[in-house]
Amino acid sequence: MGKILIGVMGPGEQATALQIATAYELGKGLARQGWAVLTGGRGVGVMDAACRGAKEVGGMTVGILPTSDRCTLSEAVDIPIFTDLGNARNNVNVLSSRVVIACGMGAGTASEVALAIKAAKPVILMQVEPGIRDFFQQLTSQPIDRAETVEAAIEKIYHCLAAE
Amino acid sequence: MGKILIGVMGPGEQATALQIATAYELGKGLARQGWAVLTGGRGVGVMDAACRGAKEVGGMTVGILPTSDRCTLSEAVDIPIFTDLGNARNNVNVLSSRVVIACGMGAGTASEVALAIKAAKPVILMQVEPGIRDFFQQLTSQPIDRAETVEAAIEKIYHCLAAE
Amino acid sequence: MGKILIGVMGPGEQATALQIATAYELGKGLARQGWAVLTGGRGVGVMDAACRGAKEVGGMTVGILPTSDRCTLSEAVDIPIFTDLGNARNNVNVLSSRVVIACGMGAGTASEVALAIKAAKPVILMQVEPGIRDFFQQLTSQPIDRAETVEAAIEKIYHCLAAE
Amino acid sequence: MGKILIGVMGPGEQATALQIATAYELGKGLARQGWAVLTGGRGVGVMDAACRGAKEVGGMTVGILPTSDRCTLSEAVDIPIFTDLGNARNNVNVLSSRVVIACGMGAGTASEVALAIKAAKPVILMQVEPGIRDFFQQLTSQPIDRAETVEAAIEKIYHCLAAE
Numbered sequence: 001m002g003k004i005l006i007g008v009m010g011p012g013e014q015a016t017a018l019q020i021a022t023a024y025e026l027g028k029g030l031a032r033q034g035w036a037v038l039t040g041g042r043g044v045g046v047m048d049a050a051c052r053g054a055k056e057v058g059g060m061t062v063g064i065l066p067t068s069d070r071c072t073l074s075e076a077v078d079i080p081i082f083t084d085l086g087n088a089r090n091n092v093n094v095l096s097s098r099v100v101i102a103c104g105m106g107a108g109t110a111s112e113v114a115l116a117i118k119a120a121k122p123v124i125l126m127q128v129e130p131g132i133r134d135f136f137q138q139l140t141s142q143p144i145d146r147a148e149t150v151e152a153a154i155e156k157i158y159h160c161l162a163a164e
Numbered sequence: 165m166g167k168i169l170i171g172v173m174g175p176g177e178q179a180t181a182l183q184i185a186t187a188y189e190l191g192k193g194l195a196r197q198g199w200a201v202l203t204g205g206r207g208v209g210v211m212d213a214a215c216r217g218a219k220e221v222g223g224m225t226v227g228i229l230p231t232s233d234r235c236t237l238s239e240a241v242d243i244p245i246f247t248d249l250g251n252a253r254n255n256v257n258v259l260s261s262r263v264v265i266a267c268g269m270g271a272g273t274a275s276e277v278a279l280a281i282k283a284a285k286p287v288i289l290m291q292v293e294p295g296i297r298d299f300f301q302q303l304t305s306q307p308i309d310r311a312e313t314v315e316a317a318i319e320k321i322y323h324c325l326a327a328e
Numbered sequence: 329m330g331k332i333l334i335g336v337m338g339p340g341e342q343a344t345a346l347q348i349a350t351a352y353e354l355g356k357g358l359a360r361q362g363w364a365v366l367t368g369g370r371g372v373g374v375m376d377a378a379c380r381g382a383k384e385v386g387g388m389t390v391g392i393l394p395t396s397d398r399c400t401l402s403e404a405v406d407i408p409i410f411t412d413l414g415n416a417r418n419n420v421n422v423l424s425s426r427v428v429i430a431c432g433m434g435a436g437t438a439s440e441v442a443l444a445i446k447a448a449k450p451v452i453l454m455q456v457e458p459g460i461r462d463f464f465q466q467l468t469s470q471p472i473d474r475a476e477t478v479e480a481a482i483e484k485i486y487h488c489l490a491a492e
Numbered sequence: 493m494g495k496i497l498i499g500v501m502g503p504g505e506q507a508t509a510l511q512i513a514t515a516y517e518l519g520k521g522l523a524r525q526g527w528a529v530l531t532g533g534r535g536v537g538v539m540d541a542a543c544r545g546a547k548e549v550g551g552m553t554v555g556i557l558p559t560s561d562r563c564t565l566s567e568a569v570d571i572p573i574f575t576d577l578g579n580a581r582n583n584v585n586v587l588s589s590r591v592v593i594a595c596g597m598g599a600g601t602a603s604e605v606a607l608a609i610k611a612a613k614p615v616i617l618m619q620v621e622p623g624i625r626d627f628f629q630q631l632t633s634q635p636i637d638r639a640e641t642v643e644a645a646i647e648k649i650y651h652c653l654a655a656e
Contacts, residue, residue, distance in 0.1 A: 002401065002405050002406055002407065002408045003406055003407055005407070005408075036407065060407075062407055062409075064409070068423045068447065068578065073330065077330050078330055078331055079330065079331055079333070079364065079388075079390055079407055080330045080333075080424065081390075081392070081409055081420065081424045082420070082423040082424045083420050083423065083424075083580075084419065084420075084423055084577070084578035084579070084580065085252065085255075085413075085420070085576070085577055085578070085580060086255065086259075086560065086576035086577070087255050087279055087282055087283070087576070088249065088252040088253075088254075088255040088256070088575075088576065088577060089252075090252075090255075090279075091250065091251050091252040091254075091255075091412065092252070092409065092410070092411050092412075092413070092420075095250075095396045095410040095411065095412055096408065096409045096410045096411075105303070106303060107278050107279075107281040107282040107303045107304060108278070108282050110274070110275075110278035110281075110300075110303055111274075111275045111278035111279045111282060114271050114272070114274035114275035114278060115251055115254075115271075115275045117271040117274075118251055118271040118272050118275060119251070119396065131295075131299070132299065135295070135296065135299040136274075139269070139270060139271045139274055140271060166555075166565065166569050166570055166571065166572045167570055167571055169571070169572075200571065224571075226571055226573075227494075228573070232414065232587045232611065237494065241494050242494055242495055243494065243495055243497070243528065243552075243554055243571055244494045244497075244588065245554075245556070245573055245584065245588045246584070246587040246588045247416075247584050247587065247588075248413070248414035248415070248416065248583065248584075248587055249412070249413050249414070249416060249577075249584070250396065250412035250413070251412070252411075252412065252413060255576065256573065256574070256575050256576075256577070256584075259560045259574040259575065259576055260572065260573045260574045260575075283560065413580065413583075414583065414587075415583050415607055415610055415611070416577065416580040416581075416582075416583040416584070417580075418580075418583075418607075419577075419578065419579050419580040419582075419583075420580070423578075433631070434631060435606050435607075435609040435610040435631045435632060436606070436610050438602070438603075438606035438609075438628075438631055439602075439603045439606035439607045439610060442599050442600070442602035442603035442606055443579055443582075443599075443603045445599040445602075446579055446599040446600050446603060447579070459623075459627070460627065463623070463624065463627040464602075467597070467598060467599045467602055468599060
């Protein structure tokens, strides 16, 4: 059957303190449901925070890295996948996630949300302005949802999984 | 030295008649400058039209396909590259283009523009509303330009190449 | 730090009964050391058997799939990574494994052993004739070892990990 | 329709003088048939020599590079494709070639021959010992041919193209 992997995407070096705090709480919340947290695997920003949160409560974490070496790996990743694909690995992140959550928005995150829409994956946006949701919504007829809280995001994930 | 490859990205099956007409004229204009036209290689929408335009005036065309088989290949592609990478090939499209032009906007195109920004590639938008430019502009400090005409796009490309 | 992932590669549909039995015992043996078993993730041949063996003794399994859909996934995979990269995913298998074990030999497995050598990853061969080892050995100055038993393979892995 | 692309694979930095001389003559011979020469694109060894040979007689050359930057690019490549996929690009080389010719053998070349066999692509070996052919032949029921001369290789390619 496999674990349920939930992807958490977001800025790396440019992440804000609020995005990092949200990603940390999100990682905790996802792990408490028994879901594995999948990120881009590097030890910075949203990806690192989501993994640290998940580990804090005993969860499992998967990191899909753009490089082939360990030096950028988050210490909170249990299962590191070294792709050496550069940003082409963003599509692997998305396809391996049952639901994609973007926490904050940068160019890499935008590519992941767009690739998720292309692959018809459920997308939930956190810590983004309404205009960003509107941009992505016009690319697809599937609903692109924002979640204000971790609890709301988790509720939406349950809906997405039930609708698979 | 190699040919100068200019990428033309845009909707496939969902392309509008105006986007297709623009892409065709763009392909002609790029080829007349001696540049090769690079697209996603399938025989539909913007990618097909840009290649057909380039061939109409004797230009060279390169198609980077998501599959490994020939059945979706545009007849106007001179050099087909079969990646079998799915949408991960979008990053190859972008990295192989000296300048990325998006003509119209869909989920795949949005991923390519975002990946181009991530790679610090020059991006020119055609046939998109101002709000779409604003969305991408907030992801980067590099200028994201719109071009109203093929001539304006070509002038911008010359500026980008001169600034490399 | 992350789990230690040991890759087990080998034939899928063409695997022999002996290769499958060996892979199953190998999966058990690797899991008993606390290592995660990484395979190509499909529900056939060596990859399926190694994962089933690991699960039999409570181990953890990672599958790196060539497709984006779940229909070929082994039921014994805990962490499925859907790449949609076709056989380009073979390089991801290799780079994500601390040591690569080939159990039997087919075209896909040969590509993985060659890519492992290219990446300077330790390689251990099981269930292959001496001439196959000799072929790969001439491609590299690193020692390419054969292991006759699961115990011997595990001992070699400890040596490889100690030498990292 | 597209150009016919013939792939020439072989050692880079480790290529011997005889392999380089053979690849140069091969590039000339392929280009004289009107075929484009596809290589790994770097400015060393067999890939560089095959491209230089093709350019010497006015042919066209395509290079599929493992990186995203121009610094390793062969000067004899007309159409550079920058993948940033590392050695996962070896599968793109193979899938984009109508016939794969290996001139000499290293770990990267071995991965390409194995991936070509996996994809049922015709393979021709040059500058390799008979035992190497025997190794690959046991992986497949398709005939794996050696060619002693450029003329013999070209004749075999015509047979392969006629059989498609």
